[in-house]
Amino acid sequence: MKCNSYKQMLHLNRPGELSEREQKRLARHLASCGPCRELQKELQASRNTLTTLKNIEPPVPGTLNAEILAAVRRADSRRESFPAPRFRTALAGITLLLIGLFLVQQIVILQKVALLEESMARRPGPLTTKNPILPMALANMTQKMKEEPITISRDRLKALIKAYKKTQKENKMLIRLLRKTYPGFQNLDFQDGLDSGEIEYLLKNRERVLDFIKKI
């Protein structure tokens, strides 16, 4: 093998850079090659310069850590807890408050649902004047409703609900619960139900109907 092939090995003769086999090959070559031994000496001198260079370290600024931490804080828009423990405490407080409010709201809803279910249990069955819920209230409004069985079509119920929704937020919640809880409200299908006059009457007296729904 020519000397050129060993030059790379000569440059790579710090510990761990050559395999055992390569080291043996290089040693055999150096034993018989003067120019390569000369190169090895030159490289050793270069290595001494590098050792000196290695021992010279640039001075580290005294403010380095503070600057790093400040830069991290600035960049930490995603995790705002890093720079301000006080802010983190406030954030935790607000979160707990919101969770508390949510739980109270859920408890109120559950209580209303329980009352609703209790009422439904007392008056099961289809939605007619014989066993009515909403029509019962209507029966109190008109004599006709007392005498004839009535149910409400889905469209008309929707119209009623739409009217209620325009009132208060709480009413919307009650109507939604009513629809979810009492299946009869979902399956209304009566073609000869309330006429337009009756609907109009209902809409005009929505407060009374609303009171009724709240009671159940």
Next chain:
Amino acid sequence: MKKGGNGNPNPIQGDEHNAPGLYQILINSKTGDPKAFQKLVEHYSSYLYILAYRLLDNPEDAGDAVQETFIKVWKHISKFDLNRKFSTWLYRIVTNICFDYLRSRKRKPYEPYPEDIPMDYDPQDTQIIRDRADLVKKLAGELTPKQKIVFVLRDLQDLDIKEVASITGMSLGTVKSNLYYARRNLRERLEQMDRWGGN
């Protein structure tokens, strides 16, 4: 143990298996504990700064690179695998950032170290050594980014060649090849300078 910046033991050489104290700091940092993270910064910042300075030859760029490094560390430390060597991960981040700087044309010009570096030599020798070291640093600036990174990590930071491969993501063969060309180019340039008697 090898000494590093500010005369402290070198943490890069000392955390071979993420030592117990460091392990706890890492666990706390992973959960977003700012105080633990501050300890990490204090522990490693000097060494990263020295590495960055040696790669970029400029204090401003070095400072910026180290800041970028710790910003990345803070953002991604929650995903760090504790079975891995932390310093290798850290070196990898700073090296990648410096590699981008080296490829960028916006780099600031070479700046020699300030004159007040303490050296344990005679004043006359100190000046000769300083000039020589300064020349080598300047010539190292002529290396390709890959050659320079391998050269600095291996010959100046004194890292094991396998760790250099791990940090740079290069194969062992590529590391050796770059190291060979770096050393050969430096030696040839130094010889040229010596022959012509100028910088």
